[in-house]
Amino acid sequence: MSNTINTKVLVVGGGPGGYVAAIRAGQLGLDTVLVEGDRLGGTCLIRGCIPSKALIHVAGEFEAMTAAAAKGGKHGVSLAAAPGLDMAKTVAWKEGVVDKLNRGVATLLKKAKVKVISGWATFADAKTCSVDGADGPVTVKAEHVILANGSVPVELPNLPFGGPVISSTEALSLNELPKKLVVVGAGYIGLELGIAFRKLGSKVTVVEAMDSILPLYDKQLVAPVRNWLEGHGVTLHLGAKAKALKQTAKKTALVIETEDGETMDIPADKILVTVGRRPRTDGWGLENMAVDMDGRFIKVDDQCRTSMKNVWAIGDLVGEPMLAHKASAQGEMVAEIIAGKKRRFDPVAIAAVCFTEPEVVTVGLSPDEAGAVHGEIVTALFPFQANGRALSMDAGDDGGFVRVVARKSDHRVLGIQAVGRHVSELSGEFAHALEMGALLEDIAGTIHVHPTLGEAFHEAALKALGHAIHI
Numbered sequence: 001m002s003n004t005i006n007t008k009v010l011v012v013g014g015g016p017g018g019y020v021a022a023i024r025a026g027q028l029g030l031d032t033v034l035v036e037g038d039r040l041g042g043t044c045l046i047r048g049c050i051p052s053k054a055l056i057h058v059a060g061e062f063e064a065m066t067a068a069a070a071k072g073g074k075h076g077v078s079l080a081a082a083p084g085l086d087m088a089k090t091v092a093w094k095e096g097v098v099d100k101l102n103r104g105v106a107t108l109l110k111k112a113k114v115k116v117i118s119g120w121a122t123f124a125d126a127k128t129c130s131v132d133g134a135d136g137p138v139t140v141k142a143e144h145v146i147l148a149n150g151s152v153p154v155e156l157p158n159l160p161f162g163g164p165v166i167s168s169t170e171a172l173s174l175n176e177l178p179k180k181l182v183v184v185g186a187g188y189i190g191l192e193l194g195i196a197f198r199k200l201g202s203k204v205t206v207v208e209a210m211d212s213i214l215p216l217y218d219k220q221l222v223a224p225v226r227n228w229l230e231g232h233g234v235t236l237h238l239g240a241k242a243k244a245l246k247q248t249a250k251k252t253a254l255v256i257e258t259e260d261g262e263t264m265d266i267p268a269d270k271i272l273v274t275v276g277r278r279p280r281t282d283g284w285g286l287e288n289m290a291v292d293m294d295g296r297f298i299k300v301d302d303q304c305r306t307s308m309k310n311v312w313a314i315g316d317l318v319g320e321p322m323l324a325h326k327a328s329a330q331g332e333m334v335a336e337i338i339a340g341k342k343r344r345f346d347p348v349a350i351a352a353v354c355f356t357e358p359e360v361v362t363v364g365l366s367p368d369e370a371g372a373v374h375g376e377i378v379t380a381l382f383p384f385q386a387n388g389r390a391l392s393m394d395a396g397d398d399g400g401f402v403r404v405v406a407r408k409s410d411h412r413v414l415g416i417q418a419v420g421r422h423v424s425e426l427s428g429e430f431a432h433a434l435e436m437g438a439l440l441e442d443i444a445g446t447i448h449v450h451p452t453l454g455e456a457f458h459e460a461a462l463k464a465l466g467h468a469i470h471i
Helices: 016-027 042-047 049-069 087-111 188-200 219-231 324-338 367-374 388-392 423-435 440-444 455-464
Strands: 003-012 032-036 115-118 121-125 128-133 136-147 151-153 180-184 203-208 235-238 241-247 252-257 263-267 270-273 277-279 311-313 352-354 359-364 377-383 401-407 413-420
Touching: 003 016, 003 115, 003 324, 016 032, 016 042, 016 087, 016 136, 016 324, 032 136, 042 049, 042 087, 049 087, 049 188, 115 128, 136 324, 180 188, 188 203, 188 219, 188 270, 188 352, 219 235, 219 359, 219 413, 359 423, 367 377, 367 401, 367 413, 377 455, 388 455, 401 440, 401 455, 413 423, 413 455, 423 455, 440 455
Parallel strands: 003 032, 003 136, 032 115, 136 311, 180 203, 180 270, 203 235
Antiparallel strands: 121 128, 128 136, 151 277, 241 252, 252 263, 352 359, 359 413, 377 401, 401 413
């Protein structure tokens, strides 16, 4: 016979949005239960954002040491022998980072007096779920339910996951480096991992159905990334379709149809499929909750309320962008609304980052998008090759830049884009500028520290106003 727990707030899903919602609810004095079927931290911490960035970091170090071991070394630094790679030890270090953050989340939940139940929640109705936990079955009844179930990788019907066909989850736990890696999908997940494995020594081929890598971004912005791929021996098949897996006793290959309609086999040790993610709406009783849907997503308003009273949904369940920081912001907001505060989710823009080589940051509208909505606009681009900090850390020659987009009539900033090494660290400043309704004059009038990459943002604003100093 199961135990029954009655609670004010039930949060399902321990990813960023879920644990932030639970912690904030606990801080506000609300009796809160968090149910998580996996480890605390969810996709982002356990098998997504954090472990992938750990692997990218190791790949960058390995690439730098490989360059130092080459003839003549690099920047006066040389190694007597080429570096070695123990993939199992790399994965173990990555897991150590994950474990540390996982323990941190658990500590924060305990501090906020949140009761955590490990197990898979299945809903019988909108406010009641059963959990087959480690300590036996538990029934949880709640006044408020916050759904934060996240998303899962999209599987191609003709390339189901298993064997040599892997998702990003398996790619981050490989104990051996694949000699030949084929990446299906040239979005941010595929390119981040493909570039990391290329730096580690894999021969990498990318297959993309669209005619461009990172197809959601304009060609000027992604050109430096494409140049890196082509300059480092990554083979690109754009406008191509992944058709089938071909396996024999001696080899594995991916069959593709090229842009010209030809069929070819690409030998592969592993085939990494990264064609997107879909909300996790199956297998936990959503159909029993009587909430309205918006296509494949749960329909919510600007407070993340669903059509069922006191049932809330956040993060990947409610639509694009599928970003951890969006989910966290929504989770915090919902907890505060339940506690009686007046909140709504209406950000001006949400920054997105591709941790490729070089990195890409976008926030707000692109030049084409801004022109379509606002008419006459002004844009200005400042290259990192003219930025002292970029040059001092060997980050000025990859074609990177910062670009600002503003309305011509009043100089209101509508969008900011950047591509270059370490530009992810500028994403907060970019988002802040849009959220505060900055004008070009506001950015130009802010004294930026020298020498920093942020000076390129300042210079781009100056250039848009017609008086750039360093270009």
